[in-house]
Amino acid sequence: xxxxxxxxxxxxxxxxxxxxxxxxxxxxxxxxxxxxxxxxxxxxxxxxxxxxxxxxxxxxxxxxxxxxxxxxxxxxxxxxxxxxxxxxxxxxxxxxxxxxxxxxxxxxxxxxxxxxxxxxxxxxxxxxxxxxxxxxxxxxxxxxxxxxxxxxxxxxxxxxxxxxxxxxxxxxxxxxxxxxxxxxxxxxxxxxxxxxxxxxxxxxxxxxxxxxxxxxxxxxxxxxxxxxxxxxxxxxxxxxxxxxxxxxxxxxxxxxxxxxxxxxxxxxxxxxxxxxxxxxxxxxxxxxxxxxxxxxxxxxxxxxxxxxxxxxxxxxxxxxxxxxxxxxxxxxxxxxxxxxxxxxxxxxxxxxxxxxxxxxxxxxxxxxxxxxxxxxxxxxxxxxxxxxxxxxxxxxxxxxxxxxx
Amino acid sequence: xxxxxxxxxxxxxxxxxxxxxxxxxxxxxxxxxxxxxxxxxxxxxxxxxxxxxxxxxxxxxxxxxxxxxxxxxxxxxxxxxxxxxxxxxxxxxxxxxxxxxxxxxxxxxxxxxxxxxxxxxxxxxxxxxxxxxxxxxxxxxxxxxxxxxxxxxxxxxxxxxxxxxxxxxxxxxxxxxxxxxxxxxxxxxxxxxxxxxxxxxxxxxxxxxxxxxxxxxxxxxxxxxxxxxxxxxxxxxxxxxxxxxxxxxxxxxxxxxxxxxxxxxxxxxxxxxxxxxxxxxxxxxxxxxxxxxxxxxxxxxxxxxxxxxxxxxxxxxxxxxxxxxxxxxxxxxxxxxxxxxxxxxxxxxxxxxxxxxxxxxxxxxxxxxxxxxxxxxxxxxxxxxxxxxxxxxxxxxxxxxxxxx
Numbered sequence: 001x002x003x004x005x006x007x008x009x010x011x012x013x014x015x016x017x018x019x020x021x022x023x024x025x026x027x028x029x030x031x032x033x034x035x036x037x038x039x040x041x042x043x044x045x046x047x048x049x050x051x052x053x054x055x056x057x058x059x060x061x062x063x064x065x066x067x068x069x070x071x072x073x074x075x076x077x078x079x080x081x082x083x084x085x086x087x088x089x090x091x092x093x094x095x096x097x098x099x100x101x102x103x104x105x106x107x108x109x110x111x112x113x114x115x116x117x118x119x120x121x122x123x124x125x126x127x128x129x130x131x132x133x134x135x136x137x138x139x140x141x142x143x144x145x146x147x148x149x150x151x152x153x154x155x156x157x158x159x160x161x162x163x164x165x166x167x168x169x170x171x172x173x174x175x176x177x178x179x180x181x182x183x184x185x186x187x188x189x190x191x192x193x194x195x196x197x198x199x200x201x202x203x204x205x206x207x208x209x210x211x212x213x214x215x216x217x218x219x220x221x222x223x224x225x226x227x228x229x230x231x232x233x234x235x236x237x238x239x240x241x242x243x244x245x246x247x248x249x250x251x252x253x254x255x256x257x258x259x260x261x262x263x264x265x266x267x268x269x270x271x272x273x274x275x276x277x278x279x280x281x282x283x284x285x286x287x288x289x290x291x292x293x294x295x296x297x298x299x300x301x302x303x304x305x306x307x308x309x310x311x312x313x314x315x316x317x318x319x320x321x322x323x324x325x326x327x328x329x330x331x332x333x334x335x336x337x338x339x340x341x342x343x344x345x346x347x348x349x350x351x352x353x354x355x356x357x358x359x360x361x362x363x364x365x366x367x368x369x370x371x372x373x374x375x376x377x378x379x380x381x382x383x384x385x386x387x388x389x390x391x392x393x394x395x396x397x398x399x400x401x402x403x404x405x
Numbered sequence: 406x407x408x409x410x411x412x413x414x415x416x417x418x419x420x421x422x423x424x425x426x427x428x429x430x431x432x433x434x435x436x437x438x439x440x441x442x443x444x445x446x447x448x449x450x451x452x453x454x455x456x457x458x459x460x461x462x463x464x465x466x467x468x469x470x471x472x473x474x475x476x477x478x479x480x481x482x483x484x485x486x487x488x489x490x491x492x493x494x495x496x497x498x499x500x501x502x503x504x505x506x507x508x509x510x511x512x513x514x515x516x517x518x519x520x521x522x523x524x525x526x527x528x529x530x531x532x533x534x535x536x537x538x539x540x541x542x543x544x545x546x547x548x549x550x551x552x553x554x555x556x557x558x559x560x561x562x563x564x565x566x567x568x569x570x571x572x573x574x575x576x577x578x579x580x581x582x583x584x585x586x587x588x589x590x591x592x593x594x595x596x597x598x599x600x601x602x603x604x605x606x607x608x609x610x611x612x613x614x615x616x617x618x619x620x621x622x623x624x625x626x627x628x629x630x631x632x633x634x635x636x637x638x639x640x641x642x643x644x645x646x647x648x649x650x651x652x653x654x655x656x657x658x659x660x661x662x663x664x665x666x667x668x669x670x671x672x673x674x675x676x677x678x679x680x681x682x683x684x685x686x687x688x689x690x691x692x693x694x695x696x697x698x699x700x701x702x703x704x705x706x707x708x709x710x711x712x713x714x715x716x717x718x719x720x721x722x723x724x725x726x727x728x729x730x731x732x733x734x735x736x737x738x739x740x741x742x743x744x745x746x747x748x749x750x751x752x753x754x755x756x757x758x759x760x761x762x763x764x765x766x767x768x769x770x771x772x773x774x775x776x777x778x779x780x781x782x783x784x785x786x787x788x789x790x791x792x793x794x795x796x797x798x799x800x801x802x803x804x805x806x807x808x809x810x
Contacts, residue, residue: 016461050481056421057485058492065491068499069484072477076455079474080462086470087463094473099548120548143504143525 002167003035003125007135007157010044011174012231013077022172022231023084026130030090035125037164039135039157040081042073063108067137067147071097074134074153081132092130095121097137098145102156104138110149110287111138113156113218116163125164133160151212158215162222169224171211172231177238178203178210180402181255185390188403192253194239199253199345202379205291206343207258216240251348251355252400257389258343261291262314263336263371266305266321270330276305278324279331286320288313292341292374292383302330306372308341308383339371340389343381344396355400356380362399368392407572408440408530412540412562415449416579417636418482427636428489430577431535435495440530442569444540444562445486447478468513472542472552476502479539479558486537497535500526502542503550507561509543515554515692516543518561518623521568530569538565556617563620567627574629576616577636582643583608583615585807586660590795593808597658599644604658604750607784610696611748612663621645656753656760657805662794663748666696667719668741668776671710671726675735681710683729684736691725693718697746697779697788707735711777713746713788744776745794748786749801760805761785767804773797 006026013019022040030036050069054061061069078094085092101117124131135153138146148155154171161169178200181189195203197220204213210228219226219240229237269275276295283290293307309317314335325331349355359380363370368391372383384392397403411431418424427445435441455474459466466474483499490497506522529536540558543551553560559576566574583605586594600608602625609618615633624631624645634642674680681700688695698712714722719740730736754760764785768775773796777788789797802808 016458020462053421053481053485054488057425058488061488062491065484065487065499068487068501069481072480075477075480076458076474079470080458082470082473083459083463083466086467094470096473096550145501 001033001035003037003164004029005037005039005157005161005164005166005169006172007039007153007170008041008172008231009153009174010041010046012172013040013081014044016080019077019080019084020087023081023088023090025231026085027088027090030130036130037121037125037160037166038081038130038132039153039160040074040077040132041135041153042070042077046073046076064144067108067145070147071134071137071145074136078132078134085130085132090130091128092132093124094132094134096134097156098139100133100160102138102159104140104146104148106140106142106144106146107287108144108146111140111146113138113148113159116159118163121160121164151215154211154215155218158219158222158224158226161224161226162218166224169219169226171226171228173210173228174230174232175210175228176230176233176235177228178208178240178254180253181393181397182208182257185257186255186394186397188397190402192238193236194241195253196347197240197242198378199347200240202343202345202376203254203256206256206345206379206381207260207341208254208256251346251352252344252402253346253348254344255393255396255400255402256343256345257393258341259386259389260311261308261339261341261383262311263306263308263339263383264314264317265334265336266331267302267334268330268332269303269305270328271301271303272328275303275328278328279305279321282320282324283309283317286316288317288320292372292381294372308339308372338386339383340386341381341383342389342392342396343379344400345379347378349378349380358399359396362395363392366391366395406438406440408442408569409434410442410444410562410566410569410571410574411577412444412558412575413446413577413636414558414579415446415451417577418445418486419449421485424482424485424489425492428486428493428495430636431490432493432495435535441535442526442530442565442571443486443535443537444558444565445479445482445537446540446558447475447482451478451481469549472513472550475552476539476542476550479541483537483539490535490537495535496533497537498529499537499539501539502561503544505538505565507543507564509545509551509553511545511547511549511551512692513549513551516545516551518543518553518564521564523568526565526569556620559616559620560623563624563627563629563631566629566631567623571629574624574631576631576633578615578633579635579637580615580633581635581638581640582633583613583645583659585658586798586802587613587662590662591660591799591802593802595807597643598641599646600658601752602645602647603783604752605645607748607750607781608659608661611661611750611784611786612665612746613659613661656751656757657749657807658751658753659749660798660801660805660807661748661750662798663746664791664794665716666713666744666746666788667716668711668713668744668788669719669722670739670741671736672707672739673735673737674708674710675733676706676708677733680708680733683733684710684726687725687729688714688722691721693722693725697777697786699777713744713777743791744788745791746786746788747794747797747801748784749805750784752783754783754785763804764801767800768797771796771800
């Protein structure tokens with residue numbers, strides 16, 4: 001008998017029939033004698049529908065009220081999932097984020113989990129009940145409903161797995177696991193059986209949409225092993241954990257493309273000590289995630305900064321930087337949309353050289369121009385023209401032999 | 406400056422445009438300097454839609470989970486209403502029932518309000534904010550979400566008006582107020598400017614759908630004066646309060662028809678002391694509201710009981726009585742659907758005789774048969790054939806001169 005946290009995303013609970021199928025899957029694990037905590041998302045589409053309603057009323061709805069509104073999406077799913085389990089004669093009880101004791105900070109729409117009180121869930125588990133928890137939401141110390149932002153339901157699952165000391169955490173989604181590349185783009189992409197937290201993190205931050213980085217970071221921090229697998233079949237998925245022992249000496253584990261980034265060039269910035277720090281402090285204060293920074297010291301006492309930010313944040317970035325430019329006495333923003341970030345990832349890169357050379361050589365052979373480069377211990381990313389991204393991914397996948405077992 | 410509780414029903418907040426119009430109406434009162442607590446229902450149709458989803462999964466969904474599910478309806482409306490007020494530059498903040506400190510007992514789907522902690526609302530009112538509260542819902546001492554059952558949002562408004570010591574409570578609905586009869590049935594029906602709690606109570610229990618009895622009872626108990634008025638125009642509505650001084654010596658104030666009742670005949674009941682008490686105790690324990698009781702002592706040691714119950718509860722009533730019949734050693738239930746209850750109501754009846762005689766005479770002239778009769782100090786009700794109910798209402802309305810000013 002194990003204690004298992006399962007998480008089902010919006011597609012898996014997209015309608016009544018799918019909720020029933022999720023309940024059947026939960027029942028199988030329950031009948032095997034496992035203790036189950038199940039995290040569910042809002043039905044797919046519901047969150048966007050609610051946001052659309054709010055925006056039909058106000059261009060920039062209050063974030064507190066958005067959280068109040070969005071939290072209803074998961075609250076509906078938990079109740080329906082519990083009812084579906086009752087229909088299968090499985091004892092089950094639903095919990096909102098607040099009821100599950102998920103306490104967050106006060107950052108509405110992108111709150112961070114501070115603590116989880118596992119007592120109420122523990123009580124129901126010991127009574128033999130399946131506990132269904134609303135993903136994506138929590139409560140702050142003022143009793144306000146908060147939401148955790150993108151990927152919040154995965155985070156709820158991983159954090160709960162840590163809090164209730166689960167033996168296993170299963171993230172059910174609409175893909176079979178983590179692939180060496182996006183199978184829609186690279187035909188020969190293969191599913192990985194195992195991957196390390198660090199590789200998963202680099203893949204997530206590189207546009208592999210399987211999971212958000214923050215959930216993987218949380219899992220790494222609390223050493224929560226989890227499996228990403230499909231809710232639509234019974235195939236084994238990809239296990240994500242600290243140490244992965246490879247049978248073969250694999251250097252590159254995956255290729256990822258992120259088209260949801262834009263390139264921001266801050267020009268005419270007075271070249272004073274602290275200018276760049278001031279810029280990135282302002283972006284951080286606005287909760288904007290900045291990636292791939294390049295600084296060029298220009299002539300005439302002005303500097304240029306180039307970096308990438310998530311697509312949706314360009315407006316926020318411009319807003320955040322306005323006051324900084326006033327304060328520094330100069331600066332202007334130019335935004336470039338048609339870019340993509342291509343990354344190759346693998347822990348083997350720590351001890352192998354030549355990965356960068358192979359990547360650059362491959363892109364050169366395809367006459368694909370590199371606009372920005374950034375590297376970490378286990379990743380190399382390049383910004384290239386968006387229109388060439390898929391071609392580049394296929395070329396890199398082949399160049400690193402990822403199509404071969 | 407007054408402190409006002411306003412309540413908007415599901416039709417008034419039925420879609421985005423209507424929510425915006427409600428916000429405009431709230432803004433008018435806010436701009437006049439009033440402190441405002443606004444209770445809103447779920448958008449019309451939402452609650453039924455959610456129930457349908459639950460029933461598509463399970464014929465008898467768990468009441469706890471139903472409450473979890475249904476509470477999302479109002480939670481959506483409070484957020485959207487607050488956002489609509491922000492769009493009009495009015496400071497506003499939404500509260501779930503739990504956040505508004507509305508504590509109930511544990512009777513899921515028909516919980517009773519036990520206490521309200523007015524502190525959080527008081528705090529926001531003093532800060533100049535409009536407080537938007539989810540109607541129909543509360544929280545019990547175990548932290549479980551409960552709902553208050555039919556008419557729950559009205560009850561929330563009246564209870565909040567008592568808790569925050571409001572000067573006024575306005576119940577906005579889709580009718581202009583309380584009429585002498587249903588204007589769709591009786592063309593000459595007139596809107597009443599004022600009505601006493603007791604008359605309103607008798608009208609509510611007699612099928613006038615303006616408000617549920619329990620809200621009026623609560624208002625009477627805590628002496629909360631309230632006004633029933635339309636959210637679609639600015640006409641004054643009907644004020645409901647303790648003492649109504651009439652300019653004219655009106656005896657009957659209104660005629661009501663209730664078609665949502667069924668007649669239940671319990672036959673072959675062993676005629677022992679306590680048999681009837683046992684029957685009605687079982688019905689009360691099942692939370693079934695019984696009205697218009699007639700007992701006939703039959704021959705051969707068996708008795709008959711006849712009474713009316715709400716249409717939806719006939720199945721529950723049969724269920725509740727099964728064990729009683731076993732215990733008493735006899736009894737069977739027959740249900741009669743095609744009936745209606747016609748009532749004439751007026752505090753003047755306390756000091757006037759002849760009302761019953763006039764009603765019976767009028768029905769006799771129309772050859773409408775009376776199946777059951779019950780009377781209170783200020784009401785006479787008769788059960789008649791459903792098909793003749795509208796005709797009977799028109800006849801009674803005219804007979805008591807309600808069509809004349």
